[in-house]
Amino acid sequence: MHWAERTAVNLAHRGDTHLIAAGITPSGEFHIGHIREILTCDMIVRACNHSGLNAELLFIVDSMDPLRKVYSFLSDDYEQFIGHPLYRIPPPDEQGKPIFDSDSSYAEHFLNPFLNALSELGVKLRISWNHEEYENGKFENATRLFLDNREEVVRILTDVSGRPLDEGWWPYSPIGYDGSFDGISITGWEDPFVTWIDSDGKIGKSHIGTDQGKLPWRLDWPAKWNFHGVTCEPFGKDHAASGGSYSTGRLLVEILGSKAPHPVPYEWIQLKGMGPMSSSANITVGPLEALEIVPPEILRYLIARNKPNRHIEFDTGGSLLEMADQYERLLATWKEDEMPDENATDRVKTAWEVDRAKISLSQTESDKEKLDPVATNISFRHLSMLAQIRSNDVDVWDSLQKSGLLDKQPSKSLKDRLRRMRNWIASEHFPEENKIIIQKELSDEARKSFNQGDLEYLTELRDAYSNCEWNASEINNKICNLARKHGIFLRNAFVILYQIHLGRPHGPRLAAVLAEIPRNDAIDALDRAINSLD
């Protein structure tokens, strides 16, 4: 059984209606790790609904959280906003300076591109802006209960996390006159107000049913579970450590009279060769960057094929091609109605079911019955070649039509694929070994690939290049016919020509590549080879 289905089975024991929640603080650029959180939720939601449960994905934007520090991508101007809730801070411009007259907030600035990415990934969700829930008084009851049970809260936090709290600690963080959570000392609790004094000695009070303050993180989380009715929540392994926020949260939520959601701890995504993702450090591949390179269904496949508790090495280089190949092969060879026969072992049957789930969960449209043939006919690898040798999109479509892979106009998803492929090829991530480099000189390696005996062949081919129609099939005819005529194994002829033109012993269909470059460049390359024999 697939991990998402397994989770759905576990949830079925709790009830028929489920709210799967994801909570993310929009403190900076969103990255591929956040994609994992949301897609993990999304796949559980789909598995639930598929098995007859009623599930929904709730994306909680922790917009009430304060800015912790001036991150590396922000200018020093943000010093003044440290400790302020993210929804009240202006967004940064390209230099990282605050745009004071902007219509949107810091939180929205980072969230919006992420939402677009999720939309492309086919994720359907409901958004809850946490600061609005504070404004609307959704936290009032929980806050009251925590304040009334202050000793119990303190006991749980210190016992479970093992960290002592300050003497003057209260389960509440008011916002001061300067708009910041920092530097405030609580002086009392007079329902519905928390009274406090700031560092200048000025006193104030916050109404707990408003956004005049918030619950500290470890209390904020169970409060959200409680009023939203969260039944399942995936979270990073940092929260899963014993003494972490889940282990305190599951006890604290009992004070509120509800039950902790079913936990789904997940491992982090690492960039190949680099450390883990982090919003504050510079080692992020944003979801935008990932989505500008990787087709959405491949990104979904990456998440679907890996159980949450396995860490993922995200590699935007050569293994991306391999993963795409694997996905496409799985799709291409998949026969929905060919279940393993009854005599098959359970393992074989299970493997079949897991594969089916992987394919289904990788689709951007959850209820699609038939898979998009585009995804199965035109391989990622093939497209990587075409995109390199055909600079115009129209020529790519033309080529696909000629080779019978495309019988009508390209679909939007195919156009998107090509766009992403071009981005990838142009990026630093595209693997060197898959680059097609037209040779401007004769390499030593190439020189060794042929000898005096090939002179006539090369010479005649050179003339053929000059005279034939400059298209792929004509060029291919000349290469093959002349090779036969001169008694050269076709295989060898191609090795020689690949060396001369591309500087390596093999590559994509040579004639197609040559047809894309100016005829004279091809002739020049042969001339260099011929001259080297004199």
Place this chain on the structure above:
RNA sequence: GGGCCUGUAGCUUAGCCAGGUAGAGCGACGGACUUUUAAUCCGUUGGCCGGGGGUUCAAAUCCCCUCAGGCCCGCCA
């Protein structure tokens, strides 16, 4: 110190929470095709399931111990 995860073929891994003959893909090797080129098709190879012990008629799977690797424990997914 506390805790989590992982260890299955050369590589990536499925199967483990419901114990019942170890499944893939890639690679390698062999073959077919021979206007044929990071191609396609067919086949072969390859695993004391990290190690030890226990439970069981039966263990990759459950329990205990152990070794190795990765990670978390202010905030972070």
